[in-house]
Amino acid sequence: MDPVIFTTTAIIAKILVLLGVTLGVVPIMVWFERRGAGWFQGRPGPNRVGPFGLLQPLADVIKFFFKEDWVPANANKFYYLMAPVIALVAPLAAISVIPFGSHIIIGDHVVHLQLANIDSGVIFILAFAGLEVYPVILAGWASNNKYSTLGALRGSAQVVSYEISMGLALLSMLLFYGTFNMNEMVTWQSQSLLGPIPSWGAFLNPFAALVFWISIFAETNRLPFDLPEGESEIVAGYHLEYGAFKFAAFFMAEYCAMIMASALLVTVFFGGYGFLPGMQMLLEMATAQFGLAEVGIQNVTALLQFISLASKVAFIMFVFVWVRWSLPRFRFDQLMDLGWKWLFPLSLVNLVYSALLTWYMN
Amino acid sequence: MVNIIYPMAALCLICAALAVVMLFSKDALTCAMSLLGVLLGTAGIYGMIGAHFVATVQLVVYAGAIMVLFIFSIMLLNLKKFGKDFHVLSPKFLLASLSALSLVGIGSWAIMQWSPTERAQWSNEAMLAAGGNTKVLAHSLFTQHGIAFEAVSIALIVALIGAVTLAKRKF
Numbered sequence: 001m002d003p004v005i006f007t008t009t010a011i012i013a014k015i016l017v018l019l020g021v022t023l024g025v026v027p028i029m030v031w032f033e034r035r036g037a038g039w040f041q042g043r044p045g046p047n048r049v050g051p052f053g054l055l056q057p058l059a060d061v062i063k064f065f066f067k068e069d070w071v072p073a074n075a076n077k078f079y080y081l082m083a084p085v086i087a088l089v090a091p092l093a094a095i096s097v098i099p100f101g102s103h104i105i106i107g108d109h110v111v112h113l114q115l116a117n118i119d120s121g122v123i124f125i126l127a128f129a130g131l132e133v134y135p136v137i138l139a140g141w142a143s144n145n146k147y148s149t150l151g152a153l154r155g156s157a158q159v160v161s162y163e164i165s166m167g168l169a170l171l172s173m174l175l176f177y178g179t180f181n182m183n184e185m186v187t188w189q190s191q192s193l194l195g196p197i198p199s200w201g202a203f204l205n206p207f208a209a210l211v212f213w214i215s216i217f218a219e220t221n222r223l224p225f226d227l228p229e230g231e232s233e234i235v236a237g238y239h240l241e242y243g244a245f246k247f248a249a250f251f252m253a254e255y256c257a258m259i260m261a262s263a264l265l266v267t268v269f270f271g272g273y274g275f276l277p278g279m280q281m282l283l284e285m286a287t288a289q290f291g292l293a294e295v296g297i298q299n300v301t302a303l304l305q306f307i308s309l310a311s312k313v314a315f316i317m318f319v320f321v322w323v324r325w326s327l328p329r330f331r332f333d334q335l336m337d338l339g340w341k342w343l344f345p346l347s348l349v350n351l352v353y354s355a356l357l358t359w360y361m362n
Numbered sequence: 363m364v365n366i367i368y369p370m371a372a373l374c375l376i377c378a379a380l381a382v383v384m385l386f387s388k389d390a391l392t393c394a395m396s397l398l399g400v401l402l403g404t405a406g407i408y409g410m411i412g413a414h415f416v417a418t419v420q421l422v423v424y425a426g427a428i429m430v431l432f433i434f435s436i437m438l439l440n441l442k443k444f445g446k447d448f449h450v451l452s453p454k455f456l457l458a459s460l461s462a463l464s465l466v467g468i469g470s471w472a473i474m475q476w477s478p479t480e481r482a483q484w485s486n487e488a489m490l491a492a493g494g495n496t497k498v499l500a501h502s503l504f505t506q507h508g509i510a511f512e513a514v515s516i517a518l519i520v521a522l523i524g525a526v527t528l529a530k531r532k533f
Contacts, residue, residue, distance in 0.1 A: 119414045119495065127426055137434065160430065
C-alpha cells in the first residue's frame with residue numbers, strides 16, 4: 001500500500017479509537033458514579049432502566065437532547081456558548097499525547113500507538129490542563145449570575161493554586177527520568193527496581209505521586225474539591241445557567257478530564273502501558289499456545305499493554321468515585337491552606353530530595 | 363515531509379485577523395480573548411516549524427497563566443466603561459502602533475542579517491542530530507546563558523517580593 005495513504009489511515013484510525021474510547025467510557029462512568037454512590041451508601045442506586053440500570057445513561061442522553069435549548073436573556077451569548085466547547089476540547093486534545101501501547105505491526109508497516117509523539121509530551125498535557133480554567137471563568141462570567149460568578153472565582157483560584165504543586169511533583173519525576181517524552185518514561189519505568197518490583201515513579205517517589213494525585217482532584221473539580229459547583233452553597237456554580245446539551249457538554253468534559261488526568265498519572269507514576277505482574281507469563285503462554293512469530297508476539301504485546309493501561313486507568317477512575325462518595329467537601333479556606341501551606345512547601349522539599357537522590361544515584 | 367506552507371499561512375492569517383480584532387475592539391474581554399487566540403495561534407506556528415518545546419511553553423506560560431490573570435482582572439474590575447474613550451486616531455494609540463511596528467521592523471532586519479550557514483546551524487535537521495530541540499535549548503540555557511538565566515530568576519523574585527510588599531501596605 002502507498003505509505004502516505006497508510007499513514008493517513010493510521011492517524012485517522014488512531015483519532016477515532018482515542019475519541020471512541022474516551023467518549024465511550026463517559027456513559028459507563030456516569031452509570032458507575034450513580035451505582036457506585038448507591039453501593040457506597042448502602043442503597044440500590046438506579047436499577048430500573050435495563051439490567052442493573054445499565055441503560056440509565058442512554059435515558060439521560062435522550063433527556064438532554066430533547067430539553068429546550070435555552071440562553072439566559074442577559075448572558076453574553078458568544079462566550080456563554082463558547083465555554084462548553086472549550087471545556088470539551090481541552091481534555092480531548094491533551095489525550096492525544098498519551099501513549100497507549102508501544103507499536104503494532106501491520107504487513108510491513110509499524111504503527112506507533114500514540115497519536116502525537118512530541119518531544120515535550122508532559123508539558124503539552126500540562127498546557128492543555130491549564131486551558132481547562134477558561135471554560136470555568138467564561139461560563140461563570142458570561143452567565144451573568146451571582147452564583148455562577150462566585151463559582152468561576154473559586155474555580156480559577158483553585159485550579160491556579162493546585163497547578164503549582166502538580167507541576168512541582170511532575171518536575172521531581174522529570175529529574176528521575178531525564179526526559180519529557182512519555183514513551184521514554186514508560187520504558188524507563190519498566191526496568192526492575194528490586195527483583196520483580198518495577199521502578200514505577202510511585203515507588204521511587206511516593207510523596208510526589210500523592211501530591212500529584214491530590215492535585216488532579218482539584219484540577220478536575222472533583223469532590224472533595226468541587227467548590228466551583230458546590231451545590232449546597234452556590235446552587236451549581238459556574239454551570240448553573242446551562243441546560244440541555246450545553247450542560248451535557250460540561251458533564252462529559254468533567255469525565256474526559258478525569259480520564260486524561262488518570263492516564264497522565266498512570267503514565268508518569270504507575271508505569272504507563274508497562275506490563276502488570278503476570279502479563280509476561282500470559283504472553284509466553286499465548287506464544288507457546290498459538291506458535292506466534294515475531295510479528296504476532298509484538299501485536300499481542302501491544303494488546304496486553306493496552307489492557308494494562310486501561311485497567312490501571314480504570315482503577316484510578318474507581319478511586320475518583322470512591323473518594324467522591326466517602327469524603328465531605330472542603331471549605332474554601334481549608335482548600336487554600338492545603339494547597340499553599342502544605343502541598344506547595346512539601347513538594348518543594350520533595351523536589352530537593354529528588355534532585356539529591358538523582359545526583360547520588362548517578 | 364508534508365508541505366506545511368499552506369496550513370501555516372492559514373494560521374498566520376487567523377492570527378493576524380485576531381490581532382486586528384484585539385487592536386480595534388472596544389470590549390476589553392473581546393480584546394483579551396483575541397489576544398489569547400493570537401497566543402494559541404503562534405503556539406501552533408511554533409509547533410508546525412518543529413519547535414515543540416517553545417510551543418508548549420507558550421501554551422503553559424502565556425495561555426495557561428498570564429492570560430488567565432488578564433481575563434480574571436478584566437472580569438473582576440468590570441472594565442466596560444473605558445471602551446468608550448478609545449479612538450483610533452488618538453496620539454497615544456498612533457504612537458503605540460508606530461513603536462510596535464518599528465520593533466517588528468528591527469526584529470525582521472536582525473533576522474535577515476543572518477547568513478544561510480548561520481541559519482543552517484539551527485535547522486530542524488541539525489536539531490534532530492543534536493538530540494532534539496528540548497535538549498539543545500536546555501543545554502544552551504544552562505551552560506552558555508547560565509548567568510543570564512539566574513539573573514532573570516533573581517529579577518522575577520525581586521518583582522514577586524515587591525508585589526507582595528506593595529499589596530500588604532495599609533492604604
